[in-house]
Amino acid sequence: MKYAIGIDIGGTNTVFGIVSEVGECIAEDRMRTDAFDDAEEYVRVLTAGIQVLLRSNAEALERDGEVIGIGIGAPNGNYYKGTVENAPNLKWKGVIPLADMIKEFFNLPVVLTNDANAAAIGEMIFGAAKGMKDFFVITLGTGLGSGFVANGKMIYGHTGFAGELGHMIIFENGRMCGCGRKGCLETYASATGIVKTVKKMLRNSNEESILRDMDFEEITSKKIYEAAKKGDKIALDAFDYTGKILALGLANAVAITSPEAIILLGGLTQSGDYIFNPAKKYFEEYLLNNFKGTVKLLPSAISGKNAAVLGAAAMVFSD
Protein backbone atom coordinates (compact mmCIF):
# COMPACT_ATOMS: atom_id res chain seq x y z
CA MET A 1 0.00 0.00 0.00
CA LYS A 2 1.21 3.50 -0.83
CA TYR A 3 0.73 6.42 1.56
CA ALA A 4 1.05 10.20 1.29
CA ILE A 5 1.23 13.01 3.80
CA GLY A 6 -1.59 15.52 3.25
CA ILE A 7 -1.27 19.03 4.72
CA ASP A 8 -4.15 21.50 4.71
CA ILE A 9 -3.08 25.02 5.66
CA GLY A 10 -5.84 27.39 6.71
CA GLY A 11 -5.59 30.89 8.13
CA THR A 12 -6.29 29.64 11.65
CA ASN A 13 -5.38 25.93 11.73
CA THR A 14 -3.15 23.51 9.88
CA VAL A 15 -4.30 19.90 9.68
CA PHE A 16 -2.00 17.09 8.50
CA GLY A 17 -2.38 13.36 8.19
CA ILE A 18 -1.22 10.10 6.64
CA VAL A 19 -3.52 9.01 3.81
CA SER A 20 -3.50 5.67 1.96
CA GLU A 21 -3.88 5.36 -1.80
CA VAL A 22 -7.45 4.12 -1.27
CA GLY A 23 -8.36 7.31 0.60
CA GLU A 24 -8.14 6.20 4.21
CA CYS A 25 -6.68 8.71 6.66
CA ILE A 26 -4.87 6.46 9.16
CA ALA A 27 -3.61 9.23 11.43
CA GLU A 28 -4.16 12.97 11.73
CA ASP A 29 -3.00 15.88 13.89
CA ARG A 30 -3.34 19.64 13.87
CA MET A 31 -1.62 22.83 14.98
CA ARG A 32 -2.29 26.56 14.91
CA THR A 33 -1.22 28.39 11.76
CA ASP A 34 -1.76 31.84 13.20
CA ALA A 35 0.55 31.25 16.18
CA PHE A 36 3.59 31.74 13.92
CA ASP A 37 4.59 35.16 12.61
CA ASP A 38 7.52 33.52 10.92
CA ALA A 39 7.21 30.81 8.22
CA GLU A 40 10.53 29.14 9.20
CA GLU A 41 9.46 28.56 12.78
CA TYR A 42 6.10 27.29 11.47
CA VAL A 43 7.81 24.79 9.18
CA ARG A 44 10.04 23.51 12.02
CA VAL A 45 7.02 22.81 14.23
CA LEU A 46 4.96 21.36 11.36
CA THR A 47 7.68 18.98 10.18
CA ALA A 48 8.35 17.88 13.77
CA GLY A 49 4.63 17.13 14.10
CA ILE A 50 4.71 15.08 10.90
CA GLN A 51 7.78 13.15 12.17
CA VAL A 52 5.90 12.28 15.35
CA LEU A 53 2.90 11.10 13.33
CA LEU A 54 5.14 8.95 11.11
CA ARG A 55 6.97 7.41 14.09
CA SER A 56 3.81 6.58 15.97
CA ASN A 57 2.50 4.81 12.85
CA ALA A 58 5.86 3.31 11.83
CA GLU A 59 4.73 -0.23 12.49
CA ALA A 60 1.71 -0.03 10.19
CA LEU A 61 3.71 1.78 7.51
CA GLU A 62 6.60 -0.69 7.61
CA ARG A 63 4.29 -3.68 7.58
CA ASP A 64 2.35 -2.87 4.47
CA GLY A 65 3.60 0.17 2.68
CA GLU A 66 5.67 3.23 2.07
CA VAL A 67 5.16 7.00 2.11
CA ILE A 68 5.72 8.30 -1.41
CA GLY A 69 5.23 12.07 -1.10
CA ILE A 70 3.78 15.14 0.55
CA GLY A 71 0.85 17.17 -0.78
CA ILE A 72 -0.02 20.63 0.50
CA GLY A 73 -3.17 22.69 0.03
CA ALA A 74 -2.51 26.34 0.95
CA PRO A 75 -4.11 29.73 0.29
CA ASN A 76 -2.59 31.39 -2.82
CA GLY A 77 -0.51 28.29 -3.44
CA ASN A 78 1.42 28.25 -6.71
CA TYR A 79 1.70 24.73 -8.11
CA TYR A 80 4.59 25.46 -10.45
CA LYS A 81 6.82 27.17 -7.90
CA GLY A 82 5.68 25.43 -4.72
CA THR A 83 5.23 28.86 -3.19
CA VAL A 84 2.59 30.62 -1.12
CA GLU A 85 2.29 34.14 -2.51
CA ASN A 86 0.86 37.13 -0.64
CA ALA A 87 -1.97 35.18 0.98
CA PRO A 88 -4.30 37.78 2.54
CA ASN A 89 -5.31 35.57 5.47
CA LEU A 90 -1.82 34.34 6.44
CA LYS A 91 0.65 36.28 8.59
CA TRP A 92 3.62 35.51 6.32
CA LYS A 93 3.78 38.18 3.63
CA GLY A 94 5.58 38.03 0.31
CA VAL A 95 6.54 34.85 -1.52
CA ILE A 96 7.19 31.85 0.77
CA PRO A 97 8.96 28.85 -0.87
CA LEU A 98 7.00 26.46 1.34
CA ALA A 99 7.44 23.26 -0.69
CA ASP A 100 11.23 23.67 -0.73
CA MET A 101 11.32 24.52 2.99
CA ILE A 102 9.43 21.32 3.85
CA LYS A 103 11.48 19.24 1.41
CA GLU A 104 14.59 20.00 3.48
CA PHE A 105 13.17 17.87 6.29
CA PHE A 106 12.09 14.85 4.22
CA ASN A 107 13.55 12.84 1.41
CA LEU A 108 10.24 12.98 -0.46
CA PRO A 109 8.68 14.89 -3.38
CA VAL A 110 6.50 17.80 -2.20
CA VAL A 111 3.62 19.23 -4.28
CA LEU A 112 1.66 22.33 -3.36
CA THR A 113 -1.43 24.05 -4.74
CA ASN A 114 -4.32 26.11 -3.42
CA ASP A 115 -6.99 24.48 -1.26
CA ALA A 116 -9.70 24.44 -3.95
CA ASN A 117 -7.40 22.73 -6.46
CA ALA A 118 -6.44 20.18 -3.81
CA ALA A 119 -10.15 19.57 -3.15
CA ALA A 120 -10.73 19.05 -6.88
CA ILE A 121 -7.99 16.43 -7.10
CA GLY A 122 -9.36 14.83 -3.93
CA GLU A 123 -12.80 14.50 -5.56
CA MET A 124 -11.21 13.07 -8.72
CA ILE A 125 -9.13 10.44 -6.92
CA PHE A 126 -11.38 9.56 -3.96
CA GLY A 127 -14.71 11.36 -4.28
CA ALA A 128 -17.65 12.50 -6.41
CA ALA A 129 -15.61 13.05 -9.59
CA LYS A 130 -14.07 9.56 -9.78
CA GLY A 131 -13.61 8.65 -13.44
CA MET A 132 -14.55 12.11 -14.69
CA LYS A 133 -12.27 14.04 -17.06
CA ASP A 134 -14.11 17.37 -17.11
CA PHE A 135 -15.51 18.85 -13.92
CA PHE A 136 -14.92 21.59 -11.44
CA VAL A 137 -15.13 22.05 -7.71
CA ILE A 138 -16.50 25.11 -5.92
CA THR A 139 -15.78 25.79 -2.24
CA LEU A 140 -18.32 28.10 -0.62
CA GLY A 141 -16.66 29.35 2.56
CA THR A 142 -15.48 32.79 3.59
CA GLY A 143 -14.82 33.29 -0.12
CA LEU A 144 -15.57 31.24 -3.24
CA GLY A 145 -12.70 28.97 -4.28
CA SER A 146 -12.63 26.85 -7.43
CA GLY A 147 -10.55 24.16 -9.10
CA PHE A 148 -11.04 23.24 -12.78
CA VAL A 149 -10.18 19.89 -14.37
CA ALA A 150 -10.30 19.49 -18.17
CA ASN A 151 -9.13 16.49 -20.20
CA GLY A 152 -8.41 14.75 -16.86
CA LYS A 153 -5.85 17.38 -15.84
CA MET A 154 -5.94 20.22 -13.35
CA ILE A 155 -5.89 23.64 -15.02
CA TYR A 156 -3.10 25.60 -13.29
CA GLY A 157 -2.73 28.00 -16.21
CA HIS A 158 0.33 29.94 -17.24
CA THR A 159 0.77 31.57 -13.81
CA GLY A 160 -0.15 28.58 -11.63
CA PHE A 161 -3.07 30.59 -10.21
CA ALA A 162 -5.90 29.51 -12.53
CA GLY A 163 -9.32 28.75 -11.04
CA GLU A 164 -10.33 32.10 -9.54
CA LEU A 165 -14.02 31.86 -10.42
CA GLY A 166 -14.79 33.70 -7.17
CA HIS A 167 -13.27 36.76 -8.79
CA MET A 168 -15.33 36.67 -11.96
CA ILE A 169 -16.97 40.11 -12.06
CA ILE A 170 -20.66 39.29 -12.05
CA PHE A 171 -22.03 42.80 -11.56
CA GLU A 172 -20.02 45.77 -12.79
CA ASN A 173 -19.97 48.27 -9.91
CA GLY A 174 -21.43 45.65 -7.58
CA ARG A 175 -20.34 44.87 -4.01
CA MET A 176 -16.83 45.83 -2.88
CA CYS A 177 -14.53 42.77 -2.90
CA GLY A 178 -11.47 42.11 -0.73
CA CYS A 179 -9.44 42.00 -3.97
CA GLY A 180 -9.98 45.74 -4.45
CA ARG A 181 -12.39 45.40 -7.35
CA LYS A 182 -16.18 45.45 -7.39
CA GLY A 183 -18.92 42.91 -8.10
CA CYS A 184 -16.90 39.68 -7.79
CA LEU A 185 -18.96 36.48 -7.59
CA GLU A 186 -17.67 35.66 -4.10
CA THR A 187 -19.12 38.85 -2.62
CA TYR A 188 -22.55 37.28 -3.33
CA ALA A 189 -22.03 33.51 -3.46
CA SER A 190 -20.20 32.52 -0.25
CA ALA A 191 -20.90 32.27 3.47
CA THR A 192 -19.88 35.92 3.76
CA GLY A 193 -21.94 36.87 0.71
CA ILE A 194 -25.22 35.49 2.06
CA VAL A 195 -24.68 37.43 5.31
CA LYS A 196 -24.29 40.65 3.27
CA THR A 197 -27.46 39.78 1.35
CA VAL A 198 -29.45 39.23 4.56
CA LYS A 199 -28.27 42.52 6.05
CA LYS A 200 -29.30 44.35 2.89
CA MET A 201 -32.70 42.65 2.90
CA LEU A 202 -33.24 43.54 6.56
CA ARG A 203 -32.41 47.16 5.85
CA ASN A 204 -34.60 47.38 2.75
CA SER A 205 -37.78 45.70 4.00
CA ASN A 206 -40.08 45.59 6.99
CA GLU A 207 -40.59 41.84 6.74
CA GLU A 208 -40.59 40.17 10.16
CA SER A 209 -37.57 37.97 10.70
CA ILE A 210 -35.85 36.06 13.49
CA LEU A 211 -32.63 37.59 12.13
CA ARG A 212 -33.89 41.10 12.90
CA ASP A 213 -33.62 40.35 16.62
CA MET A 214 -29.86 39.73 16.42
CA ASP A 215 -27.02 42.21 16.45
CA PHE A 216 -25.86 42.65 12.84
CA GLU A 217 -22.44 41.35 13.89
CA GLU A 218 -23.98 38.10 15.18
CA ILE A 219 -25.53 37.10 11.85
CA THR A 220 -23.67 34.17 10.25
CA SER A 221 -24.52 31.81 7.40
CA LYS A 222 -25.26 29.15 10.04
CA LYS A 223 -27.79 31.40 11.80
CA ILE A 224 -29.39 32.15 8.40
CA TYR A 225 -29.66 28.40 7.79
CA GLU A 226 -31.30 27.88 11.19
CA ALA A 227 -33.75 30.70 10.47
CA ALA A 228 -34.54 29.19 7.05
CA LYS A 229 -35.35 25.85 8.69
CA LYS A 230 -37.94 27.70 10.78
CA GLY A 231 -39.48 29.14 7.61
CA ASP A 232 -38.08 32.67 8.03
CA LYS A 233 -38.88 34.53 4.80
CA ILE A 234 -35.81 36.79 4.78
CA ALA A 235 -33.55 33.77 5.27
CA LEU A 236 -35.31 31.79 2.52
CA ASP A 237 -35.16 34.77 0.15
CA ALA A 238 -31.46 35.18 0.89
CA PHE A 239 -30.79 31.52 -0.01
CA ASP A 240 -32.83 31.96 -3.18
CA TYR A 241 -30.85 35.05 -4.21
CA THR A 242 -27.49 33.50 -3.28
CA GLY A 243 -28.37 30.36 -5.27
CA LYS A 244 -29.38 32.50 -8.21
CA ILE A 245 -26.15 34.51 -8.38
CA LEU A 246 -24.09 31.35 -7.81
CA ALA A 247 -26.02 29.73 -10.69
CA LEU A 248 -25.25 32.67 -12.98
CA GLY A 249 -21.53 32.36 -12.23
CA LEU A 250 -21.58 28.59 -12.72
CA ALA A 251 -23.49 28.86 -16.02
CA ASN A 252 -20.88 31.35 -17.27
CA ALA A 253 -18.07 28.96 -16.34
CA VAL A 254 -19.89 26.05 -18.02
CA ALA A 255 -19.98 28.05 -21.27
CA ILE A 256 -16.18 27.94 -21.24
CA THR A 257 -15.38 24.41 -20.02
CA SER A 258 -18.58 22.32 -20.49
CA PRO A 259 -18.03 20.03 -17.48
CA GLU A 260 -19.76 16.75 -16.68
CA ALA A 261 -20.32 17.86 -13.08
CA ILE A 262 -19.81 20.71 -10.64
CA ILE A 263 -19.09 19.65 -7.08
CA LEU A 264 -20.06 22.09 -4.34
CA LEU A 265 -18.45 21.95 -0.91
CA GLY A 266 -17.54 24.19 2.02
CA GLY A 267 -19.43 25.81 4.89
CA LEU A 268 -22.40 27.16 2.97
CA THR A 269 -23.19 23.75 1.45
CA GLN A 270 -23.92 22.47 4.98
CA SER A 271 -27.26 24.18 4.41
CA GLY A 272 -28.10 21.36 1.97
CA ASP A 273 -31.27 21.82 -0.08
CA TYR A 274 -31.65 25.42 1.04
CA ILE A 275 -28.70 26.33 -1.18
CA PHE A 276 -28.73 23.38 -3.64
CA ASN A 277 -32.38 23.75 -4.68
CA PRO A 278 -32.29 27.38 -5.83
CA ALA A 279 -28.81 26.84 -7.32
CA LYS A 280 -30.06 23.90 -9.41
CA LYS A 281 -33.24 25.67 -10.51
CA TYR A 282 -31.58 28.89 -11.69
CA PHE A 283 -28.57 27.03 -13.10
CA GLU A 284 -30.74 25.20 -15.65
CA GLU A 285 -32.48 28.48 -16.50
CA TYR A 286 -29.22 30.33 -17.07
CA LEU A 287 -27.50 27.61 -19.14
CA LEU A 288 -27.07 28.00 -22.87
CA ASN A 289 -29.32 25.49 -24.71
CA ASN A 290 -26.37 23.28 -25.72
CA PHE A 291 -25.56 22.64 -22.06
CA LYS A 292 -29.02 22.31 -20.50
CA GLY A 293 -29.34 18.94 -18.78
CA THR A 294 -25.68 18.04 -19.35
CA VAL A 295 -24.13 19.17 -16.03
CA LYS A 296 -24.71 17.56 -12.63
CA LEU A 297 -24.53 19.76 -9.50
CA LEU A 298 -23.25 17.43 -6.75
CA PRO A 299 -22.25 17.66 -3.11
CA SER A 300 -18.75 16.55 -2.19
CA ALA A 301 -18.31 12.80 -1.59
CA ILE A 302 -15.36 13.31 0.73
CA SER A 303 -16.65 16.10 2.90
CA GLY A 304 -16.22 15.57 6.58
CA LYS A 305 -13.32 16.28 8.84
CA ASN A 306 -10.57 14.74 6.69
CA ALA A 307 -11.65 16.16 3.32
CA ALA A 308 -8.96 18.82 2.97
CA VAL A 309 -6.18 16.47 4.09
CA LEU A 310 -7.41 13.79 1.66
CA GLY A 311 -7.42 16.37 -1.13
CA ALA A 312 -3.87 17.46 -0.37
CA ALA A 313 -2.67 13.84 -0.23
CA ALA A 314 -4.53 12.99 -3.47
CA MET A 315 -2.17 15.30 -5.38
CA VAL A 316 0.67 12.92 -4.61
CA PHE A 317 -1.24 9.95 -6.04
CA SER A 318 -2.39 11.86 -9.15
CA ASP A 319 1.02 13.30 -10.09
Next chain:
Amino acid sequence: MKYAIGIDIGGTNTVFGIVSEVGECIAEDRMRTDAFDDAEEYVRVLTAGIQVLLRSNAEALERDGEVIGIGIGAPNGNYYKGTVENAPNLKWKGVIPLADMIKEFFNLPVVLTNDANAAAIGEMIFGAAKGMKDFFVITLGTGLGSGFVANGKMIYGHTGFAGELGHMIIFENGRMCGCGRKGCLETYASATGIVKTVKKMLRNSNEESILRDMDFEEITSKKIYEAAKKGDKIALDAFDYTGKILALGLANAVAITSPEAIILLGGLTQSGDYIFNPAKKYFEEYLLNNFKGTVKLLPSAISGKNAAVLGAAAMVFSD
Protein backbone atom coordinates in the same frame (compact mmCIF):
# COMPACT_ATOMS: atom_id res chain seq x y z
CA MET B 1 6.29 16.13 -46.27
CA LYS B 2 2.86 15.47 -44.78
CA TYR B 3 -0.26 17.20 -46.06
CA ALA B 4 -3.82 17.58 -44.79
CA ILE B 5 -7.06 18.71 -46.36
CA GLY B 6 -8.54 21.69 -44.48
CA ILE B 7 -12.22 22.53 -44.90
CA ASP B 8 -13.77 25.70 -43.50
CA ILE B 9 -17.55 25.69 -43.60
CA GLY B 10 -19.25 29.05 -43.26
CA GLY B 11 -22.92 29.94 -43.60
CA THR B 12 -22.35 31.38 -47.08
CA ASN B 13 -19.15 29.82 -48.45
CA THR B 14 -17.07 26.71 -47.96
CA VAL B 15 -13.34 26.98 -48.55
CA PHE B 16 -11.08 23.93 -48.80
CA GLY B 17 -7.41 23.45 -49.48
CA ILE B 18 -4.31 21.27 -49.27
CA VAL B 19 -2.03 22.35 -46.43
CA SER B 20 1.49 21.12 -45.67
CA GLU B 21 2.73 20.30 -42.17
CA VAL B 22 4.74 23.56 -42.22
CA GLY B 23 1.59 25.60 -42.82
CA GLU B 24 1.75 26.23 -46.54
CA CYS B 25 -1.54 26.10 -48.43
CA ILE B 26 -0.48 24.69 -51.82
CA ALA B 27 -3.94 24.75 -53.41
CA GLU B 28 -7.36 26.08 -52.49
CA ASP B 29 -10.87 26.20 -53.91
CA ARG B 30 -14.30 27.25 -52.73
CA MET B 31 -18.01 26.62 -53.23
CA ARG B 32 -21.31 27.98 -51.93
CA THR B 33 -22.60 26.43 -48.72
CA ASP B 34 -26.00 28.06 -48.94
CA ALA B 35 -26.74 26.66 -52.41
CA PHE B 36 -27.52 23.25 -50.88
CA ASP B 37 -30.70 22.60 -48.89
CA ASP B 38 -29.57 19.03 -48.47
CA ALA B 39 -26.36 17.99 -46.69
CA GLU B 40 -25.91 14.83 -48.84
CA GLU B 41 -25.88 16.77 -52.08
CA TYR B 42 -23.49 19.28 -50.47
CA VAL B 43 -21.10 16.51 -49.45
CA ARG B 44 -21.15 15.00 -52.97
CA VAL B 45 -20.17 18.33 -54.54
CA LEU B 46 -17.60 19.13 -51.83
CA THR B 47 -15.86 15.75 -52.03
CA ALA B 48 -15.81 15.98 -55.84
CA GLY B 49 -14.16 19.39 -55.51
CA ILE B 50 -11.54 17.95 -53.16
CA GLN B 51 -10.85 15.08 -55.58
CA VAL B 52 -10.27 17.60 -58.37
CA LEU B 53 -7.89 19.57 -56.13
CA LEU B 54 -5.98 16.39 -55.20
CA ARG B 55 -5.71 15.25 -58.83
CA SER B 56 -4.48 18.60 -60.09
CA ASN B 57 -1.77 18.54 -57.42
CA ALA B 58 -1.04 14.81 -57.68
CA GLU B 59 2.43 15.36 -59.06
CA ALA B 60 3.57 17.55 -56.15
CA LEU B 61 1.93 15.25 -53.59
CA GLU B 62 3.47 12.08 -55.08
CA ARG B 63 6.89 13.64 -55.40
CA ASP B 64 7.35 14.71 -51.82
CA GLY B 65 4.59 13.59 -49.55
CA GLU B 66 1.27 12.11 -48.60
CA VAL B 67 -2.12 13.35 -47.44
CA ILE B 68 -2.72 12.04 -43.92
CA GLY B 69 -6.16 13.34 -43.01
CA ILE B 70 -9.02 15.81 -43.32
CA GLY B 71 -9.83 18.55 -40.82
CA ILE B 72 -13.12 20.45 -40.79
CA GLY B 73 -14.11 23.66 -39.03
CA ALA B 74 -17.88 24.03 -38.98
CA PRO B 75 -20.46 26.02 -37.00
CA ASN B 76 -21.74 24.03 -34.00
CA GLY B 77 -19.26 21.27 -34.80
CA ASN B 78 -19.02 18.50 -32.19
CA TYR B 79 -15.49 17.12 -31.99
CA TYR B 80 -16.43 13.87 -30.24
CA LYS B 81 -19.21 12.89 -32.64
CA GLY B 82 -17.98 14.54 -35.85
CA THR B 83 -21.42 16.10 -36.17
CA VAL B 84 -22.80 19.54 -36.98
CA GLU B 85 -25.69 20.11 -34.59
CA ASN B 86 -28.53 22.59 -35.15
CA ALA B 87 -26.31 25.32 -36.56
CA PRO B 88 -28.45 28.49 -36.72
CA ASN B 89 -26.77 29.83 -39.86
CA LEU B 90 -26.79 26.62 -41.91
CA LYS B 91 -29.75 25.34 -43.90
CA TRP B 92 -29.32 21.74 -42.70
CA LYS B 93 -31.26 21.34 -39.49
CA GLY B 94 -30.87 18.65 -36.83
CA VAL B 95 -27.74 16.56 -36.29
CA ILE B 96 -25.63 16.04 -39.43
CA PRO B 97 -22.93 13.30 -39.20
CA LEU B 98 -20.68 15.30 -41.50
CA ALA B 99 -17.35 13.65 -40.62
CA ASP B 100 -18.76 10.18 -41.35
CA MET B 101 -20.41 11.37 -44.56
CA ILE B 102 -17.10 12.74 -45.87
CA LYS B 103 -15.16 9.69 -44.68
CA GLU B 104 -17.19 7.55 -47.11
CA PHE B 105 -15.45 9.27 -50.00
CA PHE B 106 -11.86 9.06 -48.71
CA ASN B 107 -9.73 6.46 -47.02
CA LEU B 108 -8.54 9.04 -44.47
CA PRO B 109 -9.25 10.02 -40.86
CA VAL B 110 -11.64 12.99 -40.61
CA VAL B 111 -11.73 15.34 -37.61
CA LEU B 112 -14.30 18.08 -37.09
CA THR B 113 -14.77 20.89 -34.60
CA ASN B 114 -16.20 24.39 -34.58
CA ASP B 115 -14.45 27.19 -36.42
CA ALA B 116 -13.07 28.94 -33.31
CA ASN B 117 -11.53 25.70 -32.00
CA ALA B 118 -10.00 25.07 -35.43
CA ALA B 119 -8.59 28.61 -35.35
CA ALA B 120 -7.08 27.96 -31.91
CA ILE B 121 -5.34 24.81 -33.11
CA GLY B 122 -4.18 26.71 -36.19
CA GLU B 123 -2.57 29.38 -33.98
CA MET B 124 -0.96 26.68 -31.81
CA ILE B 125 0.54 24.74 -34.73
CA PHE B 126 1.30 27.53 -37.21
CA GLY B 127 0.59 30.92 -35.63
CA ALA B 128 0.80 33.27 -32.66
CA ALA B 129 0.44 30.52 -30.02
CA LYS B 130 3.35 28.34 -31.21
CA GLY B 131 4.90 26.66 -28.17
CA MET B 132 2.18 27.88 -25.78
CA LYS B 133 0.32 25.44 -23.57
CA ASP B 134 -2.29 27.80 -22.12
CA PHE B 135 -4.03 30.33 -24.33
CA PHE B 136 -7.31 31.05 -25.99
CA VAL B 137 -8.54 32.43 -29.26
CA ILE B 138 -11.43 34.85 -29.74
CA THR B 139 -13.10 35.38 -33.11
CA LEU B 140 -14.94 38.68 -33.38
CA GLY B 141 -17.27 38.32 -36.34
CA THR B 142 -21.06 38.21 -36.57
CA GLY B 143 -20.85 36.59 -33.13
CA LEU B 144 -18.02 35.99 -30.67
CA GLY B 145 -16.45 32.53 -30.99
CA SER B 146 -13.77 31.13 -28.72
CA GLY B 147 -11.43 28.16 -28.41
CA PHE B 148 -9.59 27.37 -25.16
CA VAL B 149 -6.34 25.43 -24.84
CA ALA B 150 -5.07 24.35 -21.40
CA ASN B 151 -2.12 22.07 -20.66
CA GLY B 152 -1.45 22.02 -24.41
CA LYS B 153 -4.84 20.45 -25.19
CA MET B 154 -8.03 21.83 -26.66
CA ILE B 155 -10.86 21.97 -24.13
CA TYR B 156 -13.83 20.28 -25.80
CA GLY B 157 -15.52 19.54 -22.47
CA HIS B 158 -17.95 16.76 -21.64
CA THR B 159 -20.35 17.67 -24.46
CA GLY B 160 -17.81 18.58 -27.15
CA PHE B 161 -19.23 22.14 -27.21
CA ALA B 162 -16.91 23.89 -24.73
CA GLY B 163 -15.62 27.37 -25.55
CA GLU B 164 -18.83 29.42 -25.75
CA LEU B 165 -17.40 32.56 -24.16
CA GLY B 166 -19.65 34.59 -26.47
CA HIS B 167 -22.56 33.30 -24.42
CA MET B 168 -21.19 34.29 -21.04
CA ILE B 169 -23.95 36.47 -19.57
CA ILE B 170 -22.19 39.76 -18.98
CA PHE B 171 -25.22 41.89 -18.10
CA GLU B 172 -28.26 40.24 -16.55
CA ASN B 173 -31.25 41.54 -18.50
CA GLY B 174 -28.94 43.05 -21.11
CA ARG B 175 -29.31 42.91 -24.89
CA MET B 176 -31.42 40.16 -26.46
CA CYS B 177 -29.18 37.39 -27.88
CA GLY B 178 -29.86 35.02 -30.76
CA CYS B 179 -29.57 32.15 -28.24
CA GLY B 180 -32.83 33.27 -26.61
CA ARG B 181 -31.21 34.63 -23.44
CA LYS B 182 -30.21 38.17 -22.54
CA GLY B 183 -26.93 40.02 -21.98
CA CYS B 184 -24.54 37.57 -23.68
CA LEU B 185 -21.04 38.92 -24.31
CA GLU B 186 -21.41 38.57 -28.10
CA THR B 187 -24.33 40.99 -28.21
CA TYR B 188 -21.77 43.69 -27.24
CA ALA B 189 -18.36 42.42 -28.33
CA SER B 190 -18.65 41.44 -32.01
CA ALA B 191 -19.06 43.13 -35.38
CA THR B 192 -22.83 42.98 -34.82
CA GLY B 193 -22.47 44.22 -31.25
CA ILE B 194 -20.61 47.40 -32.16
CA VAL B 195 -23.30 48.23 -34.73
CA LYS B 196 -25.95 47.91 -31.99
CA THR B 197 -23.84 50.14 -29.75
CA VAL B 198 -23.52 52.83 -32.43
CA LYS B 199 -27.26 52.80 -33.12
CA LYS B 200 -27.98 53.21 -29.42
CA MET B 201 -25.47 56.06 -29.15
CA LEU B 202 -26.98 57.82 -32.17
CA ARG B 203 -30.45 57.54 -30.64
CA ASN B 204 -29.35 58.74 -27.20
CA SER B 205 -27.20 61.74 -28.11
CA ASN B 206 -27.16 64.76 -30.39
CA GLU B 207 -23.46 64.41 -31.14
CA GLU B 208 -22.66 65.08 -34.79
CA SER B 209 -21.54 61.96 -36.65
CA ILE B 210 -20.87 60.76 -40.19
CA LEU B 211 -22.84 57.68 -39.21
CA ARG B 212 -25.95 59.76 -38.62
CA ASP B 213 -26.18 60.45 -42.36
CA MET B 214 -26.57 56.76 -43.22
CA ASP B 215 -29.65 54.61 -43.16
CA PHE B 216 -29.58 52.56 -39.96
CA GLU B 217 -29.49 49.39 -42.08
CA GLU B 218 -26.34 50.57 -43.87
CA ILE B 219 -24.24 50.87 -40.72
CA THR B 220 -21.64 48.09 -40.50
CA SER B 221 -18.55 47.57 -38.33
CA LYS B 222 -16.47 48.50 -41.38
CA LYS B 223 -18.29 51.83 -41.78
CA ILE B 224 -17.78 52.49 -38.06
CA TYR B 225 -14.06 51.82 -38.52
CA GLU B 226 -13.91 54.26 -41.45
CA ALA B 227 -15.72 56.90 -39.41
CA ALA B 228 -13.31 56.32 -36.49
CA LYS B 229 -10.35 56.90 -38.80
CA LYS B 230 -11.86 60.30 -39.60
CA GLY B 231 -12.06 61.09 -35.88
CA ASP B 232 -15.83 60.61 -35.58
CA LYS B 233 -16.63 60.79 -31.86
CA ILE B 234 -19.56 58.37 -31.89
CA ALA B 235 -17.46 55.80 -33.75
CA LEU B 236 -14.51 56.25 -31.35
CA ASP B 237 -16.82 56.02 -28.32
CA ALA B 238 -18.37 52.85 -29.74
CA PHE B 239 -14.93 51.24 -30.13
CA ASP B 240 -14.07 52.29 -26.58
CA TYR B 241 -17.26 50.77 -25.18
CA THR B 242 -16.90 47.59 -27.25
CA GLY B 243 -13.29 47.19 -26.13
CA LYS B 244 -14.36 47.70 -22.53
CA ILE B 245 -17.07 45.03 -22.53
CA LEU B 246 -14.80 42.65 -24.44
CA ALA B 247 -12.11 43.28 -21.80
CA LEU B 248 -14.54 42.48 -19.00
CA GLY B 249 -15.44 39.15 -20.62
CA LEU B 250 -11.78 38.32 -21.25
CA ALA B 251 -10.77 39.20 -17.67
CA ASN B 252 -13.51 36.88 -16.38
CA ALA B 253 -12.25 34.04 -18.58
CA VAL B 254 -8.65 34.68 -17.46
CA ALA B 255 -9.76 34.22 -13.83
CA ILE B 256 -10.69 30.64 -14.75
CA THR B 257 -7.89 29.57 -17.10
CA SER B 258 -4.96 31.98 -16.53
CA PRO B 259 -3.65 31.90 -20.14
CA GLU B 260 -0.29 33.10 -21.43
CA ALA B 261 -2.00 34.90 -24.33
CA ILE B 262 -5.34 35.68 -25.88
CA ILE B 263 -5.36 35.84 -29.65
CA LEU B 264 -8.00 38.03 -31.28
CA LEU B 265 -9.08 37.50 -34.87
CA GLY B 266 -12.08 37.98 -37.14
CA GLY B 267 -13.72 40.90 -38.92
CA LEU B 268 -13.77 43.38 -36.06
CA THR B 269 -10.00 43.00 -35.46
CA GLN B 270 -9.42 44.46 -38.95
CA SER B 271 -9.98 47.76 -37.13
CA GLY B 272 -6.57 47.29 -35.52
CA ASP B 273 -5.69 49.73 -32.74
CA TYR B 274 -9.23 51.13 -32.67
CA ILE B 275 -10.35 47.90 -31.02
CA PHE B 276 -7.02 46.63 -29.56
CA ASN B 277 -6.15 49.82 -27.66
CA PRO B 278 -9.31 50.12 -25.56
CA ALA B 279 -9.42 46.32 -25.14
CA LYS B 280 -5.85 46.29 -23.77
CA LYS B 281 -6.40 49.28 -21.49
CA TYR B 282 -9.61 48.03 -19.84
CA PHE B 283 -8.35 44.44 -19.76
CA GLU B 284 -5.47 45.35 -17.43
CA GLU B 285 -7.87 47.38 -15.30
CA TYR B 286 -10.36 44.54 -14.97
CA LEU B 287 -7.80 41.80 -14.24
CA LEU B 288 -7.45 40.38 -10.74
CA ASN B 289 -4.07 41.45 -9.26
CA ASN B 290 -2.58 37.95 -9.64
CA PHE B 291 -3.03 38.15 -13.39
CA LYS B 292 -2.13 41.76 -14.17
CA GLY B 293 0.71 41.89 -16.67
CA THR B 294 0.70 38.11 -17.23
CA VAL B 295 -1.53 37.86 -20.33
CA LYS B 296 -0.63 39.07 -23.83
CA LEU B 297 -3.43 40.26 -26.15
CA LEU B 298 -2.24 39.39 -29.65
CA PRO B 299 -3.53 39.57 -33.21
CA SER B 300 -3.64 36.33 -35.17
CA ALA B 301 -0.40 35.33 -36.90
CA ILE B 302 -2.20 33.37 -39.59
CA SER B 303 -4.94 35.78 -40.53
CA GLY B 304 -5.38 36.35 -44.20
CA LYS B 305 -7.34 34.45 -46.74
CA ASN B 306 -6.15 30.94 -45.81
CA ALA B 307 -6.42 31.23 -42.03
CA ALA B 308 -9.56 29.15 -41.55
CA VAL B 309 -8.36 26.41 -43.93
CA LEU B 310 -4.99 26.31 -42.15
CA GLY B 311 -6.76 26.01 -38.81
CA ALA B 312 -8.92 23.14 -40.01
CA ALA B 313 -5.89 21.34 -41.46
CA ALA B 314 -3.86 21.97 -38.29
CA MET B 315 -6.23 19.66 -36.38
CA VAL B 316 -4.95 16.76 -38.44
CA PHE B 317 -1.34 17.52 -37.52
CA SER B 318 -2.12 18.06 -33.81
CA ASP B 319 -4.18 14.90 -33.29
